[in-house]
Amino acid sequence: DPLTARLASREHDLAPIGDADVPVEILPLTRTIDGLFARQRGMLALQDRFIADAAHQLKTPLAGLRVHVERAQADPSKETVTDALQHILRLTQRASRTSSQLLALTRAQSPDLNETAPCVLLDLAQVIPELLGVRVHDAIAAGVDLGYEGPAGPVWIDADRLSLQEMLDNMIDNSLRYAGRGSILTIGVSVLSEGPCVSVEDNGPGVPAAFLERLGERFFRVPGMTEEGTGLGLAIVQRIAQRHRAAVRFLNGSMGGLRVEVVFPPARTTRSVS
Numbered sequence: 001d002p003l004t005a006r007l008a009s010r011e012h013d014l015a016p017i018g019d020a021d022v023p024v025e026i027l028p029l030t031r032t033i034d035g036l037f038a039r040q041r042g043m044l045a046l047q048d049r050f051i052a053d054a055a056h057q058l059k060t061p062l063a064g065l066r067v068h069v070e071r072a073q074a075d076p077s078k079e080t081v082t083d084a085l086q087h088i089l090r091l092t093q094r095a096s097r098t099s100s101q102l103l104a105l106t107r108a109q110s111p112d113l114n115e116t117a118p119c120v121l122l123d124l125a126q127v128i129p130e131l132l133g134v135r136v137h138d139a140i141a142a143g144v145d146l147g148y149e150g151p152a153g154p155v156w157i158d159a160d161r162l163s164l165q166e167m168l169d170n171m172i173d174n175s176l177r178y179a180g181r182g183s184i185l186t187i188g189v190s191v192l193s194e195g196p197c198v199s200v201e202d203n204g205p206g207v208p209a210a211f212l213e214r215l216g217e218r219f220f221r222v223p224g225m226t227e228e229g230t231g232l233g234l235a236i237v238q239r240i241a242q243r244h245r246a247a248v249r250f251l252n253g254s255m256g257g258l259r260v261e262v263v264f265p266p267a268r269t270t271r272s273v274s
Contacts, residue, residue: 014041061095101232104166105218105239119244121267122164124155124189124196131165132187135172143181144202146172150189155196156267159244167240170233171200171260179204179257186255194247196264203255212250215260237262 002021016034019027065088072084129148139146168187175185179202188199207215207222214220216238234250237260241248246264253259 014044058095058098061091061098064091065095098232101170101236104170105232105236119158119160122157122159122161124157124198125150125153127161127164128168128187128189128198131168132172135169138172138176139185142176143183144176144179145184147184147186148188149186151191155189155191157196157244157264158267159264163240163243167237167262168198168200170236171262174233174260175200175202175204175258178202183257184255192263194263195266197261198264199259199261201253201255201259202257203253204257206252206257207250209252212252215250216248234260 003017003023006021007017014037016037017030018034019030022030068084068087068091072081075081128150132146132148136146172185172187175183179185183202183204185200185202188197188201190197190199211222215222215234218232218235220235238248241262244264246262249261249263251259251261
């Protein structure tokens with residue numbers, strides 16, 4: 001049997017079986033197997049990308065940790081050890097944030113996300129203030145005036161609440177990091193002609209128009225920015241939005257800073273889900 005011989009000769013090959021030399025009676029089966037192979041190839045590619053990204057992004061902070069440990073060992077004076085520990089703390093925070101965001105991006109890119117995190121009917125006018133409440137202390141610590149603007153009535157979308165929290169957190173983190181102390185950060189819910197919208201706007205330095213369209217790219221950081229960042233936060237926002245069939249827009253806001261809008265398709269139904 002040519003098909004049996006062809007399959008027996010494979011080892012780790014996940015290429016499609018195809019229709020050649022396949023008896024018509026089992027074509028539905030082999031096509032189903034090809035679909036499984038395609039999903040497996042996607043997962044393996046995602047795994048390979050994660051490993052490569054992690055190796056690249058964690059290389060610098062890990063090398064820095066070694067430098068400052070060796071520095072403290074070579075000169076155990078109080079001043080040197082204290083300075084080295086401060087650098088070690090900053091580098092471990094950077095490594096921790098980078099690994100967390102790489103995992104978040106990988107989760108958002110997973111082809112199985114829709115099965116593990118099904119969308120339900122959510123009222124943005126209720127959910128966003130609730131999600132925002134857990135970030136108040138972070139804003140106070142960053143010296144940022146955090147506020148909310150939204151309608152009195154419900155704004156329904158189909159979404160996964162945990163993904164929505166992750167998306168909002170990354171939008172807020174981006175503004176807290178780059179807007180600066182003393183800035184104003186406003187989270188908004190509105191209904192545009194295209195659909196329900198969640199917006200995050202600050203009055204920070206903003207982003208030059210030439211770089212706005214690149215903000216959702218993985219690892220992209222605006223040239224000239226001195227604040228440390230991974231360049232992954234807005235890429236996570238972009239990917240989660242795509243999962244929800246939503247559009248992300250990066251704009252220069254009315255307050256002079258950056259405005260990020262996520263516009264969702266209208267909910268399929270407005271009946272409340274318990």
